[in-house]
Amino acid sequence: MNSPANNDILVNINNLNVTFTAGRKPVRAVDGVNLQIRRGEVVALIGESGSGKSVTLRSILKLHPARKTIMQGSIEVDGKDVLRMTPAELADFRGSMASMIFQEPLLALDPVYTVGDQIIEAIRRHENIDKAAAHARALEMFERVRIPSPERRLAAYPHEMSGGMRQRAMISLALATHPKLLLADEPTTALDATVQIQILLLLRELQRELGLSVVFVTHDIGAAVEVADRIAVMYAGRIVEEGPVRTLIREPQHPYTQALLRSVAHGSFTKGSRLDTIPGSPPDLANLPAGCVFADRCQRAGDECRQTAPDETWITPDHRARCFKLEVVTA
Amino acid sequence: MLNVTVDPKKVPALVFERSPGYWETVLRRLLRDPVAIGAGIVILILFILAVFGQHIAPADPYASSIMKRLKPIGFEGHPLGTDELGRDMLSRLIVGAKLSLFMGITPVVLAFVIGSTIGIVAGYAGGLINSMIMRTIDIFYAFPSVLLAIALSGVLGAGITNSLISLTIVFIPPIARVAESVTTQIRGRDFVEAARASGANALTIVRVHVLGNVLGPIFVYATSLIAVSMILASGLSFLGLGVKPPEPEWGLMLNTLRTAIYVQPWIAALPGVMIFITSIAFNLLSDGLRSAMEIKN
Amino acid sequence: MTTTLTQAKDVGGPAQPLLSVRGLVKHFPLKKDLLGRSTGVVRAVDDISFDVFKGETLGVVGESGCGKSTTARLLMNLIERNSGEIVFDAQTVGSASLSLKDFRRQAQMVFQDSYASLNPRLTIEDSIAFAPQVHGVDKKSAIDRARDLLARVGLEPKRFAERYPHELSGGQRQRVNIARALALQPRLIVLDEAVSALDKSVEAQVLNLLLDLKDEFGLTYVFISHDLNVVRYISDRVMVMYLGQVVEIGDSETMFNNPLHPYTKALLSSVPSLDPDDRTETPPLTGDPPNPINPPSGCRFHTRCAHAQQICKEKMPSLELQADGQTVACLMHVPSSGYKMQSKTEPATA
Numbered sequence: 017m018n019s020p021a022n023n024d025i026l027v028n029i030n031n032l033n034v035t036f037t038a039g040r041k042p043v044r045a046v047d048g049v050n051l052q053i054r055r056g057e058v059v060a061l062i063g064e065s066g067s068g069k070s071v072t073l074r075s076i077l078k079l080h081p082a083r084k085t086i087m088q089g090s091i092e093v094d095g096k097d098v099l100r101m102t103p104a105e106l107a108d109f110r111g112s113m114a115s116m117i118f119q120e121p122l123l124a125l126d127p128v129y130t131v132g133d134q135i136i137e138a139i140r141r142h143e144n145i146d147k148a149a150a151h152a153r154a155l156e157m158f159e160r161v162r163i164p165s166p167e168r169r170l171a172a173y174p175h176e177m178s179g180g181m182r183q184r185a186m187i188s189l190a191l192a193t194h195p196k197l198l199l200a201d202e203p204t205t206a207l208d209a210t211v212q213i214q215i216l217l218l219l220r221e222l223q224r225e226l227g228l229s230v231v232f233v234t235h236d237i238g239a240a241v242e243v244a245d246r247i248a249v250m251y252a253g254r255i256v257e258e259g260p261v262r263t264l265i266r267e268p269q270h271p272y273t274q275a276l277l278r279s280v281a282h283g284s285f286t287k288g289s290r291l292d293t294i295p296g297s298p299p300d301l302a303n304l305p306a307g308c309v310f311a312d313r314c315q316r317a318g319d320e321c322r323q324t325a326p327d328e329t330w331i332t333p334d335h336r337a338r339c340f341k342l343e344v345v346t347a
Numbered sequence: 348m349l350n351v352t353v354d355p356k357k358v359p360a361l362v363f364e365r366s367p368g369y370w371e372t373v374l375r376r377l378l379r380d381p382v383a384i385g386a387g388i389v390i391l392i393l394f395i396l397a398v399f400g401q402h403i404a405p406a407d408p409y410a411s412s413i414m415k416r417l418k419p420i421g422f423e424g425h426p427l428g429t430d431e432l433g434r435d436m437l438s439r440l441i442v443g444a445k446l447s448l449f450m451g452i453t454p455v456v457l458a459f460v461i462g463s464t465i466g467i468v469a470g471y472a473g474g475l476i477n478s479m480i481m482r483t484i485d486i487f488y489a490f491p492s493v494l495l496a497i498a499l500s501g502v503l504g505a506g507i508t509n510s511l512i513s514l515t516i517v518f519i520p521p522i523a524r525v526a527e528s529v530t531t532q533i534r535g536r537d538f539v540e541a542a543r544a545s546g547a548n549a550l551t552i553v554r555v556h557v558l559g560n561v562l563g564p565i566f567v568y569a570t571s572l573i574a575v576s577m578i579l580a581s582g583l584s585f586l587g588l589g590v591k592p593p594e595p596e597w598g599l600m601l602n603t604l605r606t607a608i609y610v611q612p613w614i615a616a617l618p619g620v621m622i623f624i625t626s627i628a629f630n631l632l633s634d635g636l637r638s639a640m641e642i643k644n
Numbered sequence: 645m646t647t648t649l650t651q652a653k654d655v656g657g658p659a660q661p662l663l664s665v666r667g668l669v670k671h672f673p674l675k676k677d678l679l680g681r682s683t684g685v686v687r688a689v690d691d692i693s694f695d696v697f698k699g700e701t702l703g704v705v706g707e708s709g710c711g712k713s714t715t716a717r718l719l720m721n722l723i724e725r726n727s728g729e730i731v732f733d734a735q736t737v738g739s740a741s742l743s744l745k746d747f748r749r750q751a752q753m754v755f756q757d758s759y760a761s762l763n764p765r766l767t768i769e770d771s772i773a774f775a776p777q778v779h780g781v782d783k784k785s786a787i788d789r790a791r792d793l794l795a796r797v798g799l800e801p802k803r804f805a806e807r808y809p810h811e812l813s814g815g816q817r818q819r820v821n822i823a824r825a826l827a828l829q830p831r832l833i834v835l836d837e838a839v840s841a842l843d844k845s846v847e848a849q850v851l852n853l854l855l856d857l858k859d860e861f862g863l864t865y866v867f868i869s870h871d872l873n874v875v876r877y878i879s880d881r882v883m884v885m886y887l888g889q890v891v892e893i894g895d896s897e898t899m900f901n902n903p904l905h906p907y908t909k910a911l912l913s914s915v916p917s918l919d920p921d922d923r924t925e926t927p928p929l930t931g932d933p934p935n936p937i938n939p940p941s942g943c944r945f946h947t948r949c950a951h952a953q954q955i956c957k958e959k960m961p962s963l964e965l966q967a968d969g970q971t972v973a974c975l976m977h978v979p980s981s982g983y984k985m986q987s988k989t990e991p992a993t994a
Binding site (some may be wrong): 064065164178179180181208209210211212213214216217235236237238239241242261262265266275276279280290291292293294297 | 707708813814815843844845846847848849851852855856870872873877910911914915916917918919920921923924925926927928929930931932933
Binding site (some may be wrong): 368 | 717748752753755757760761763764765766778779806808811824
């Protein structure tokens with residue numbers, strides 16, 4: 017693996033497999049995922065529904081129900097493997113080392129407590145400080161996330177806040193315990209356009225100020241480009257391409273990434289022409305094909321693609337893709 | 348150009364089978380639930396007792412004998428003993444199933460039909476009509492069911508028909524409430540809006556779109572009321588407002604065996620045990636049905 | 645019993661707008677307090693007027709609280725309007741010349757939630773065949789037509805006709821909803837966030853389908869969406885709504901290249917950049933879209949507008965036609981409004 021000095025890497029996901037056993041057939045949601053996130057780096061996981069991006073994210077906090085999930089591989093955060101932590105270690109880990117923000121704040125915030133109370137409770141669960149000090153921290157967080165009249169808003173209930181405000185409150189709840197890693201699961205998808213851009217910029221600003229590492233899951237490539245240093249593209253549970261944001265957007269190599277980018281840039285299309293679509297639909301995760309997961313929708317697919325799943329090919333030291341038919345000379 | 352059909356070779360053969368309808372899926376799920384099956388078997392046995400009771404019973408449930416009063420369980424010729432008039436308990440319990448089940452199920456069936464109609468009309472109409480209907484229903488709903496049943500029976504008089512009527516009236520409000528609530532939810536769904544947008548009138552929409560979606564949940568709720576109905580009917584008989592002696596009915600038997608509780612406590616408890624078993628069986632089946640109907644995609 | 649339905653004849657001629665909306669108002673009352681007095685109203689749609697021309701796609705954009713979904717339901721007569729009129733091809737809906745039922749045959753809607761739009765107890769073909777049967781088509785013909793439409797939208801009838809909604813994917817369900825909307829041979833289809841819940845690659849397929857069907861059946865679309873890129877791609881004209889009012893309408897390309905209303909400008913620049921070297925630095929607007937319960941006085945956007953002046957708080961701008969053919973409701977673009985222009989061109993951003 018072409019990686020820099022090891023203490024620079026905060027998260028090391030190694031050969032992660034996640035299989036859900038609840039239904040009639042086991043569903044392989046994540047298949048052989050390798051990903052590294054450095055300190056202070058923002059990595060965006062993009063993909064469509066069923067790509068496994070949310071499942072990967074939730075695995076980092078080990079949020080899947082233990083009985084119905086089989087997880088293999090390792091997820092090392094700051095040296096400790098999350099998948100092998102005891103429940104006590106996990107409770108410690110969640111919040112103080114890593115926290116998460118979600119698409120729908122109303123689901124993450126408790127409706128019967130004020131947001132201020134929830135933040136104070138979160139802080140005091142991980143640190144031994146008194147209520148007044150915790151309150152001051154909460155106030156500081158609210159100011160940081162640009163909530164107007166922060167003192168008054170601390171005493172508000174979640175349903176009394178507007179969508180954008182709630183999202184900011186959720187962000188301050190997540191950051192109040194000073195985690196090193198922030199996991200964001202489609203945090204701006206449900207927001208209006210003018211609010212979305214504010215939250216994206218806020219996340220970028222906070223990340224720079226606090227030196228956070230961020231894993232940002234989204235299906236919106238534009239949002240990913242605004243915040244990420246690197247982008248990993250997922251399809252049917254695998255990372256099919258990963259690299260710095262400029263490289264991925266300007267010179268994508270994997271056929272799926274290329275097709276995805278083509279179908280998004282609506283603005284530059286001539287009126288009346290038809291969009292370039294990817295024929296077919298994503299595979300059934302309970303019935304994955306033997307070869308490359310994208311083969312039956314790929315224009316370049318050959319026999320080799322249908323029989324064997326491609327390994328990672330390193331195009332440059334920091335850009336990789338899983339494909340037999342890359343049209344570029346590899347490093 | 349429209350390249351959306353998937354290569355048939357890649358599609359598992361399953362795809363070309365006829366897809367099971369909703370109720371078929373519910374039935375299959377129910378049959379995989381051991382508790383529901385157990386409850387179902389118990390109910391089936393009870394129904395057999397109800398229908399064929401006279402032929403199954405070893406002795407004449409009406410034949411009394413002063414000599415053989417309150418004989419204990421295991422007495423020769425009377426496996427479950429005899430009651431205060433010397434009649435065979437086993438036979439009376441078996442034959443009693445008919446009346447007890449009848450008194451328990453009939454009011455719920457009638458209330459289901461009437462209550463659903465009221466509730467669906469109120470739920471679909473909305474607005475003022477809904478308020479008028481539901482507030483009237485609420486007046487009845489405010490009374491505890493036992494009190495209401497007794498009061499109505501008192502007004503109508505004793506006897507089987509009258510207690511059926513009073514029990515039906517007791518169950519109409521809760522069923523109507525559930526029906527209204529479910530109908531209101533369905534009415535707000537996009538597919539009902541789409542049906543309105545296609546120009547269909549209210550009756551057609553209710554028939555095609557609403558009924559199929561609401562009758563299920565209402566039915567599940569109604570089955571959970573059967574147990575209550577049995578107990579209330581037994582209670583009415585116990586109080587002398589329902590079935591009259593010498594008819595065998597479990598609630599009535601509990602009443603007449605009251606005084607025997609010091610002499611033969613086990614025998615006095617037997618009719619109660621039957622009521623208990625039946626109630627639990629219906630409750631468990633109703634639970635199983637509700638779980639089977641919660642089909643998530 | 646008829647066996648087929650044909651598309652209704654054109655009445656007003658090509659110059660007549662297919663849909664004309666004037667002064668449309670819808671206020672929703674808030675919960676009443678104990679004494680039965682209403683505590684306020686939500687001014688969801690507050691006096692809007694616009695036309696939809698035959699054969700065009702009118703895009704409608706705006707954020708939460710702007711009233712676009714309410715407008716869609718008002719257009720379809722699914723909710724009662726408080727005032728205003730809706731004229732369909734020169735005929736008033738509900739009048740002697742055009743009954744509500746006849747109107748319903750000519751205007752159909754596709755909703756955002758593909759699953760909630762289909763009755764889970766009916767098979768796909770039954771769902772599609774329902775509307776024709778309501779209008780007198782016999783069952784067998786209606787089912788045949790349903791199967792034909794399924795094929796037209798790219799779903800093989802043999803595989804899909806007898807399935808239930810939960811067995812289909814989101815994209816497939818939305819195709820079913822489109823087929824269902826086509827079943828009555830309408831002239832107008834209102835698409836309310838119809839592709840918003842779909843994955844990008846599926847969305848592209850459905851958009852292509854919509855364009856093909858529009859050509860084949862001679863349809864007119866009202867396309868409501870929050871995704872500006874999609875709206876730009878598919879629309880001929882675009883209408884921008886803010887807090888229950890229309891702030892700008894005009895040709896799509898012209899508007900995207902040169903938005904006139906400050907809100908339109910802010911909205912368009914809120915779209916995330918796809919260029920890693922040209923990232924957005926400052927958000928074009930701060931705060932959340934306000935509540936339609938107590939809208940600001942005068943121009944509703946003045947509280948967040950960088951160009952607002954005192955006159956904007958007092959005077960409500962109305963839609964005015966501009967030189968380039970666009971229509972905008974902003975005092976800045978009306979010379980006689982009392983708005984003080986700082987120079988001949990637009991004032992600099994504050």
